[in-house]
Amino acid sequence: MIRIYLKQAWSLLKENPLISGLSIAGTALAIAAVMLIILVIQVRMAEYAPESNRGRMLHVIAMRAVEKKNDGSTNNGYMGKSVVRELFYNLKTPQVVSGYARRTVSVNAAGKRTFSKYSATYTDERFWNIFDYEFLEGAPFTREESESGVCKAIISEKLARRLFGKTEGITGQRLLVNKKEYSICGIVEDVSRTARFAYADLWMPYNSNAAMETPANVCGGLTGYFNVAMLAGSTSDFSAIRAEVEKETRQFNANSPEYEISFFSGPLSNFDLIITNYMGFIKEIPYAEWFLTQGGFILFLLLLPALNMIGITITSFRKRRAEIGLRKAFGATAGSVFSQVVNENLVITFIGGVFGLVFSIIMLWLTRDIFFPSGSEINLSMLIRPEMFLASLFFIFLLNLMCAGIPAWRAGKYNIVKSLNNQE
Incomplete structure (x- = not known):
């Protein structure tokens, strides 16, 4: 027929x-x-790598801090490092929780005078358990190195070529990031810019940069440069994770003397971020x-x-x-x-x-x-x-x-x- x-x-x-x-x-x-x-x-x-687990990820990319004594005094933006460590690191439902800050930095190879601007991510050792980068050489920094703020950096193969003209034998080489010396501990395959949360040219421990600390006189140090990425065991855990975030937020606010914080729609899935055009500053997702x-x-x-x-x-x-x-x-x-x-x-x-x-x-x-x-x-x-x-x-x-x-x-x-x- x-x-x-x-x-x-x-x-x-x-x-x-x-x-x-x-x-x-x-x-x-x-x-x-x-x-x-x-x-x-x-x-x-x-x-797709390094965001092969997009379907199981949740993100917090927007926070509001409200002064308790003056409801009209609010600050919308990213969160400070203290919120990441004192609130999100306490979560038990997600498999992994990582805080990271995206910045633009000047980079050059040690001994060279030419500086160029690159996209950098300051993060922790947990980050590498959420995103599956392909290491061409070396390995991520460890928890001990992250906590101690050791000046180590992971760079993309594109940056390795530009700085050293090759992508092999780079581990242990030195580079300057904002005029501060770092040692290269790993090289990863280039990341497409379509991988919005994983993309960068280099990655470093956030404790290695004092500028990642928010001054105490700015919203009590609660606002800053940080976002949070979480990896759930499955999408069925999303509701439980959001409920736990709400619970931890209430406890955090109860212990905060001057400010209380909120996260608008809370942790957002990748699909939520598509609908909101990657903006988290809304209370309801349309x-x-x-x-x-x-x-x-x-x-x-x-x-x-x-x-x-x-x-x-x-x-x-x-x-x-x-x-x-x-x-x-x-x-x-x-x-x-x-x-x-x-x-x-x-x-x-x-x-x-x-x-x-x-x-x-x-x-x-x-x-x-x-x-x-x-x-x-x-x-x-x-x-x-x-x-x-x-x-x-x-x-x-x-x-x-x-x-x-x-x-x-x-x-x-x-x-x-x-x-x-x-x-x-």
Whole structure:
């Protein structure tokens, strides 16, 4: 049966190359536009090193400190190191909890005078149990080294090449970070900028930098530069983790004499951060609004070409009115005619969908700086995933129903005598 429909569809392509070409082009453009949206979301949600555990991660990237004696005096921003250590390190439900601060620093190799700016992450030893970096050489700093504030640094292979012209034999070499000397203890593979929380050029213990301490006269030292990343055993632990954070926050506030803190929506999943555009300064996450907006936009992108293709398809089947009338004269039911029309159109739609899918991948690669931080690298492991193909097949099927449904229904209702005489 499938072979018969394929032959019929192929004959239609040869008989009406212009109409078929327009149908395929319209389908390709519609699917490309839809899949571009899907691919952008997918790259932000897909799990790949060093964020292979994205689905099990929770993040706290926003905090509010309120002065107890004056409710109008508030400070919104990141948290101080004391909050990380005294509140989040006490959590028992997550598998791992890590505090980190992102800064821009000047770096050069020891003995050289040229300084360049790079992205740095000041963190702890726990960080390396959440994110799975690929070490080319050396190893992460240990808990003892992190706590003592030893001046050790892990650098990316890109930074190693720029500083030393190679990526091997670098361990133990010296570099200056903001004019302070650090010893290199490891080199990791370059990280794509699409890995928002894992990306950096170098990583150091936060205790190695006194500037990571917030002065006591700034909101009691509670605000600062830090975010928190947590790794749960599974997504089913998210509710328990959020409940424990609330409990620990109440206890922390009870012991704080001048300020009380809160974390807006609390720990956020990667999907939450996509919906809020990576902003944590909201108290409610607009799930319904996001789905309605995205769904409405996708439907709009599918509807416009579908309306054009409905007209093209109806015109095409007017030419086949006599053929359809002959089939009905030999006993074909309206349902079988409907099925034939939909199946034949599905082949054409599928061809257009494949072109659209390939075109969307090319377009995302060419326009990646629009959707992601400048300089982001997009590779096939982020794009070619089972869920992407399932999504594309779904939208191809949906577009096919929208384009072929009405013509197929009308074709099934053709009067046999009028159809054989090629009349309306």
